[in-house]
Amino acid sequence: MTWVYDFEEGNRDQKALLGGKGANLAEMTRLGLPVPPGFTVTTDACKHYFHTGEFPADLMAEVTEHAHLLEERLGRRFGDQAAPLLVSVRSGAPISMPGMMDTILDLGLNDETVEGLATETGDRRFALDSYRRFIQMFATTARDIPGGGFERRLATARDDAGVESDSDLDVTALEAIVADFRALYEKEAGEPFPRDPADQLRVAIEAVFRSWNGRPAREYRSLNSISDELGTAVNVQTMVFGNMGSDSGTGVAFTRDPNTGENEPLIDFLPNAQGEDVVAGIRKTEDGAAFAAAFPAQHAQLVETMALLDEHERDACDLEFTIEKGTLYLLQVRRAKRTALAAVRIAQELVHEGRISEDEALMRVTPEQLDLLLHPRFDPDVDHDAIAHGVAASPGAASGVALFDTDEAATRGKAGEKIILVREMTSPEDLHGMAVSQGILTAQGGNLSHAAIVAKSMGLPAVCGADIEIDEGGRSFHVGGVVVNDGDVISIDGTLGEVSLGEVPVIVPEGGEQFGELLEWADARARLGVRANADLGEDCRRAREFGATGVGLCRTEHMFLGERLPLLRRYIMAADAAEASACLDEIRAQQRTDFVDILEAMDGLPVTIRLLDPPLHEFLPPLADLLVREATGRATAEESADLPIVRGLHEENPMLGFRGCRLGIGHPDLYRMQVAAIADAVADRVAAGGNPHAEIMIPLVANDSELAFLRRDAEAAWHEVMAAAGLDLAPTIGTMIEVPRAALLADTIAVDAEFFSFGTNDLTQMTWAFSRDDAEAHFLGDYLEQGILPFNPFETIDVAGVGQLVEMAVEKGRQARPDISLGICGEHGGDSASIRFFEQVGLDYVSCSPFRVPAARLAAAQAAMQEGENARDED
């Protein structure tokens, strides 16, 4: 059995034996790339070590043999003062396990070789600093000596020298530190620091093996279901130095521009420097042209290498390289990190170049990247100071006048002023102000607060639950020492969760047009339709531009707000049936106009309209406010008159109260009016030559009898309108599945439902017994932090629990009515991981906010492709 392989002996298919890193180093070596030479100790050796408690008998002999090969190849020797061989030692498991063990660099340094390094680099400070780092790393990593003692000694040395930073310590100080560190090592390890590089290497290899069974590694494997039996390989690689004189240097390179995606290599170079110097950013780097001028041969070699890598990886790569005394080495090659814009361009161009398939291109861009392309952000090239931070609740960035009063915001916003609405938190009463603002800032609430959800649906940036304190009187806020008054200009970035004073310039990426091709490929592969949640004609037109295949959720309650609110209130407070009926007639006329606008915008596409859902008291002033006004004599006569009604409608747990279909049954005139208004609009559109597809959706059904009752009522109202219009159109009527019981009994409910739309927000709330707002305010953050929940079930669907109900309802619904249409209109409709699940259970469509539609189209395509792959795997 062979325990050690030279990088020249392996290839990338040997991950099980050589580990991921070892196999990649071997592959690059095989391609002829200038990788610093080295060798890999196999995973078999590791396994042997764990089964027997000892190294394989031949292991160290083989290691020594390979070390000799390195010495010969490089003309350097372990322990040689003039030309010392220094190596790095790294673990490398068959499956990547980040953070399992730290790297040990510069192994081979000792009191003699450090002087050789000093001479060769002409930088004794660098050599000593490398040496003290090596001792520290070796001690903490290979010997498990706590790092605190080393750090404390460094701090003392800084104090003694009166400097702030380690890099300001001079040679004398570093000499003392090296001596100190060796002494500390000896005390803690109970033996002198090993002088002989061969001893250092043996200890380091054993340490890597042991790290496989260390606690972090075991926990990582357990969390990620990785077998304990795989073992880790150990990579021993020659160190190279870019600071060995004017014929040396270091740099990074990209095979394509990571910002724009342009197919043009990009090189950053620092002559006579180590990699740390590039990262530290203290010296200004040179560009590709300067590098080519100074190192023409190496530049040519690098460019050729980059082309080869780009070709071989079939993707943009980034490289770290070092030139040691004229020789080019590649220290690291990875697929390049890139901006969202670059990701799209690179993927599309690779297809045009014939290098990857459309399928592969679709997998190279994440839905989250597409999403980013649709929103403005603070310009990263312009400095700004954040005065406050909060939850990045809705992406985008904007500036405007901070206003604390919703009505004022509504007035001034309509007049064209740019407003940032600042509230403790928002409620449906704030909608008219939100709609004309540039952005929302709240002191309370998180990602699922009313402000966040509404802002997302309106495509407005929002920062929620920011660390600001709104002052008594509610006309200013303070944070730290800064006070922001009503009328001051502020900026918010809802992608970053930042608040700044004054106007911060924003950039608006021009992604929109650039991903059209990608989305065409996506649509050709997606099985799920992507509809939008849109309540107004304007939203619908935007959704259609973004490629929505219909409206999955049109919430009629938003149509009752703002100017129309007094009318609905009059209905609720109506003294008698005649007055109530007169109000409803007026509302019907208004809703008819709304629906005509929506159906026109979505002509030819389905529009699912949900009948009124929230409890009526949401349209009235809060009880506590009225009580206070009444008690303090500030109530108007009207408010005093309203009080008993508001009190009568008050509920302990309104989410589980008198709302949804229960309203429709308790106030049949209300739902009949809404159905009639929809029918009116359909008739109008037909008369205008349009092709309207309205679907009537009944919310919060828990029992089939509720739906049957309301369906009868709705059909009667519909047919009355159609008969008057001389039309013979049947209504399409369906229901939300958002109450656990509806999912459990979906077969009985499907009898009267032509479609189901899963309301996964409420379904999650009820299945978990989590009130979204209360949970976020009081305990959900704590749950996520403590790892009691691995994810927020309001962001990504809880497949194990809520998903079980969805799956059950899909099965039972289709069983009772094979042609039933199935969709989902909760927040999860725009979440990629959730879309994957909805693909798996076979829904017909997802519905999400208009701005999220492009991302969802991509996610739907990816989900379909992954499902196809799974299906093939199972065959």
Next chain:
Amino acid sequence: MTWVYDFEEGNRDQKALLGGKGANLAEMTRLGLPVPPGFTVTTDACKHYFHTGEFPADLMAEVTEHAHLLEERLGRRFGDQAAPLLVSVRSGAPISMPGMMDTILDLGLNDETVEGLATETGDRRFALDSYRRFIQMFATTARDIPGGGFERRLATARDDAGVESDSDLDVTALEAIVADFRALYEKEAGEPFPRDPADQLRVAIEAVFRSWNGRPAREYRSLNSISDELGTAVNVQTMVFGNMGSDSGTGVAFTRDPNTGENEPLIDFLPNAQGEDVVAGIRKTEDGAAFAAAFPAQHAQLVETMALLDEHERDACDLEFTIEKGTLYLLQVRRAKRTALAAVRIAQELVHEGRISEDEALMRVTPEQLDLLLHPRFDPDVDHDAIAHGVAASPGAASGVALFDTDEAATRGKAGEKIILVREMTSPEDLHGMAVSQGILTAQGGNLSHAAIVAKSMGLPAVCGADIEIDEGGRSFHVGGVVVNDGDVISIDGTLGEVSLGEVPVIVPEGGEQFGELLEWADARARLGVRANADLGEDCRRAREFGATGVGLCRTEHMFLGERLPLLRRYIMAADAAEASACLDEIRAQQRTDFVDILEAMDGLPVTIRLLDPPLHEFLPPLADLLVREATGRATAEESADLPIVRGLHEENPMLGFRGCRLGIGHPDLYRMQVAAIADAVADRVAAGGNPHAEIMIPLVANDSELAFLRRDAEAAWHEVMAAAGLDLAPTIGTMIEVPRAALLADTIAVDAEFFSFGTNDLTQMTWAFSRDDAEAHFLGDYLEQGILPFNPFETIDVAGVGQLVEMAVEKGRQARPDISLGICGEHGGDSASIRFFEQVGLDYVSCSPFRVPAARLAAAQAAMQEGENARDED
């Protein structure tokens, strides 16, 4: 094929052919009982009618033949003026369908025969009244003529005569009405009223057939899953008259005393009267002795008949009888309605007499009857006027001083005064006052309001949601014109839902001792254990007397109320960890005492203790109250200081908020303290030589990680106490299954749960998305009234929905942990229909309020027997 059977030809096994009523009449005739003779038209004739649209060819010939037989047997003839034959016509389906078709009485009356009846009875008024009733019944029942026209004519006649009641109309008026009715019939039916009794009979038989397909009958069958194919039979029976002179009379008789159950016949008799006269109660009836004196032969025959029936039915029976000119007829025989006390005594005595088995005896008493025996009631023999009515929310009756302030009630109640606590509605803040009151009266809330549930658990009578209005200031209420002030004596009966002024005497049935034998038989057959929900030692002792096999739910939150509330508030408001910890130390000492008391009362039996469940804000003053006090300057300094904390803890939907295990995770010190207090108490009891079995229950778990986290914590707290006490006892830890997700994922949760207790109250709330209080306040009543729900899912478990989750959790729980203990501690634990379901799914025990334990023991036995029967049927 024979279409008509004489009563002498059939028997009780021919229900399919003769219908239930026909078969019973035949059976009684077969036994030689003096049933008025008659015949039955078969269900086959009805089926033929529906298949062909016509009577079978021979049907009317057979009817005529059987009518002739009657004429011969009785010496009366259809249409004979001197001795007219009159009959009743009734439907009778194979399965009883009450109210399907009304009875037609006195068929055979016409302008001639009415005079015969007048002569024979010597009561022309009676004859005319019978005639006008017959016309009206025939018209509405056989001809579907609306009854309003007849009623309006009667009303006009009453007005003309200046009388209040029909019975005050004289002969002249009745003659006019008969003429009027006949004219109305002719107008509506388009033909004269049929004179010939044979024609009348044909039409009546056809009407009964048609009624089988009438809407009420079809709906009843659909609701009760009865086949449309069965058809109905028609019973034609001779009318007999008890008002034909001094040799006639009418009465009712019981084979055993229906009030006490004593095995002694009971007879009520009215000479020369019809059955209506007995029912109307105008004339005073004679008892058995007087009857025997006047009618010795008939009395002897009746007593003999009663003995025969009691023997034949193997149960107490009641009889309606009539003596027509010296001949005794039985008009109706039924199993006797009886009081709860009588039901128990009769069942037990029938076993002693060797007439029925213990199994049968157990089926003869309902759990609801047993329940009634435990509660006092208004003495029915004492007149009282109810001033108000409400929901019969908790059984029992009591009198006392009406007090509106909880604290005052608490003080005066403790001092020994009898109090009825009157509140708009109650909350946990009222518990200390409720505990020392005799009864509770509220203006709001229903059967599942806080007041109702707590009153039931305390065994206190309660009338909830009464039609009273509590006046401004809350120190009096009014209803109608009556005002009840603070301090007035009132009485309430929570079994009837009545409120009376002054002290109404109550009776306390002495059932307790009398059903001991029955419950012994029950326990021998029950598989389900019956535990009690009990929070205090006193409740536990009572539960044990009632035969509880343990405590299924001990709610620790009740221990924090009253005098102890300030301590818990101090903990919630604590400025720092030290203060919080000091509070908890004090609470721990208190809880230790509580638990010792409980474990002593339940020595040797399991006691399931639930850790704190309600949100902390329930222990603080309501936010709205504080806001009002603050705004009006009435807040104390302490209240002003509390306001921000109360505001911070405020929740939109507290039921789905920061409570249950979420509290335990958010405030780990709280649960640790409670576990330590339980462990303290166990150690104390062991030291005292006791045998404590405490079970620690974690509420509101939705995910396994919550339970795992809290289990670790609880085990640590437990073992610390045990180690200090030198004991080596393991804790028993389990969880409520009350969140839908917990049921869906019960297999993962069972890993850390030694027991599940189904919290079907919350599980129902979340599965239906029904907030119990809000639903009852706003729409549940409407749902039940409109038939949208056939039952209240908070009273009887919703087998289709919630039951599905329970069944799933039982299966998954047992799969993951075969020896898991399974119980239920929601309100359904005391409901017979629900107990049947819990038996079916194989729970180990139910738990209910102490007073409900005897009823639940009986229900458990009945469920076990029914399950055994089902199992045999399936074999």
